[in-house]
Amino acid sequence: MNKHDENAGPSGAQQVTLRGPAELADALPYLMGFHPNDSVVMVALHGGRGRFGGRLRLGIPPEPQEWAPVADQLARSLIAGSERRESRPDAILVFLCQDPAEGESAPQTMERLRPLAQRLRTACGALDVPVLEALCISDGRYWSYCCPDDRCCPPEGSPLALPGTTVMAAAAAYAGVQVRGSLRDMEARLLPWERAAAQEQERALDSAGAVLVSRILDVGGRAEVAGETLALARGLMRRLGDASASGSAGTDSGDDGLIAPDEAAAVILGLQDRETRDRAAEWMEGPEAGTALRLWRSLARRCVGAYVEHAAAPLTLAGWVSWSTGDEAGARVALGLALRADPDYTFAQLLHQACNQGLDPETLRSCLRGERTLRDGESDSTPQEHEERRADRRTAPRPPRAPAARRRRKAAQRPSPDAAPRPGPAVSRGRARDTRRLGHRGARSRD
Numbered sequence: 001m002n003k004h005d006e007n008a009g010p011s012g013a014q015q016v017t018l019r020g021p022a023e024l025a026d027a028l029p030y031l032m033g034f035h036p037n038d039s040v041v042m043v044a045l046h047g048g049r050g051r052f053g054g055r056l057r058l059g060i061p062p063e064p065q066e067w068a069p070v071a072d073q074l075a076r077s078l079i080a081g082s083e084r085r086e087s088r089p090d091a092i093l094v095f096l097c098q099d100p101a102e103g104e105s106a107p108q109t110m111e112r113l114r115p116l117a118q119r120l121r122t123a124c125g126a127l128d129v130p131v132l133e134a135l136c137i138s139d140g141r142y143w144s145y146c147c148p149d150d151r152c153c154p155p156e157g158s159p160l161a162l163p164g165t166t167v168m169a170a171a172a173a174y175a176g177v178q179v180r181g182s183l184r185d186m187e188a189r190l191l192p193w194e195r196a197a198a199q200e201q202e203r204a205l206d207s208a209g210a211v212l213v214s215r216i217l218d219v220g221g222r223a224e225v226a227g228e229t230l231a232l233a234r235g236l237m238r239r240l241g242d243a244s245a246s247g248s249a250g251t252d253s254g255d256d257g258l259i260a261p262d263e264a265a266a267v268i269l270g271l272q273d274r275e276t277r278d279r280a281a282e283w284m285e286g287p288e289a290g291t292a293l294r295l296w297r298s299l300a301r302r303c304v305g306a307y308v309e310h311a312a313a314p315l316t317l318a319g320w321v322s323w324s325t326g327d328e329a330g331a332r333v334a335l336g337l338a339l340r341a342d343p344d345y346t347f348a349q350l351l352h353q354a355c356n357q358g359l360d361p362e363t364l365r366s367c368l369r370g371e372r373t374l375r376d377g378e379s380d381s382t383p384q385e386h387e388e389r390r391a392d393r394r395t396a397p398r399p400p401r402a403p404a405a406r407r408r409r410k411a412a413q414r415p416s417p418d419a420a421p422r423p424g425p426a427v428s429r430g431r432a433r434d435t436r437r438l439g440h441r442g443a444r445s446r447d
Helices: 020-032 064-085 106-126 167-175 183-188 197-216 219-245 252-257 261-270 274-280 287-301 305-324 328-341 346-356 362-379 383-395 403-413 423-433
Strands: 005-008 016-019 039-046 051-059 091-097 131-138 141-144 436-439 442-445
Touching: 020 039, 020 051, 020 091, 020 131, 020 141, 039 064, 039 106, 051 064, 051 328, 051 346, 064 106, 064 346, 091 106, 106 131, 106 141, 183 328, 197 219, 197 261, 197 305, 219 261, 219 274, 219 287, 252 287, 261 287, 261 305, 274 305, 287 305, 305 328, 305 346, 305 362, 328 346
Parallel strands: 091 131
Antiparallel strands: 005 016, 039 051, 039 091, 131 141, 436 442
């Protein structure tokens, strides 16, 4: 068996030393905050003692021909992100988590995924960062792809430790770290309805789209729809908050029962406008955050039928609020689903990269607070003063910048798996390049 020491601190004041594949396999749910089924997970290690750094998770591509390019992209992204955050990793851990398919045994699953593990090891090695351990976790057992010794890593695999019986479990319990079920369970709270009510919701979306799409695509009507959308969303948040205080809601089904189909349809379609979505992103902290998160989750569940792609907006907002309030695991799940709904959704791409790289969400929070403060100040002005301020911002000379700095800033705006996200400025700059398109049965914004 490969012996190695990893320091994983469930809290900043505590360190836990992990030795060997068994303890690494047990630690994975605590590193992610959930059991990552059907996932590739990569974790960066730093220093001689293997301190955990950044981590990435991606669903295992179903087609083997996709494994090589995905492995290359994941290796580049994790290493580049680690360099931007703190330093180049000294090593990487790889986990492949997947239960057997129908008619397949767990050892067969491990063998089927072996080429993917090898491709990940090769991709990291090509960038001069070795894979210290690569594990397959399937059906309650684990295998090491790096250990050739059958005496400690038998072909039939080794059983995972019983929940709550390991040093990592004890340290996590002491630190208050919780594992919230499987990835599948967490995603289920955000996926579109499959019950009979989905048909009624889709009809409401059709009806709302017939009225709102033409207004959103009109310059004057767009501003009106934005105001109506935000006012309705605020009203729904108050309703959710009041119901929780009275004890009549709080569960997903309870929240869904408090929102009418036509109300949900109006907000879902209104959020397809990027500026409206950015305004809604300001409900990210304090008492607003909890009710906003419940609203975004409920709206994501109502993006049914032909409107599945529209879920990218509420899912991204749910991911942002989760990240802003310290729930990184919930943020990763919501943002991953947003990118599944629309892989080109720029705001979700930026937030997903930033969250995975362990960046501080305060940068974006500060930007959004500034936008809100500026707008609140303008709301107290006369229409003439408001127009003068807007004219000043349009015509005021910009300070000179060195060409190199300008090139770096332009590169940072370009969404790329390898790009370090700069979420704060990206929101405001994105408004200058509003490239909406008319999607299937509804107006949608790519960003």
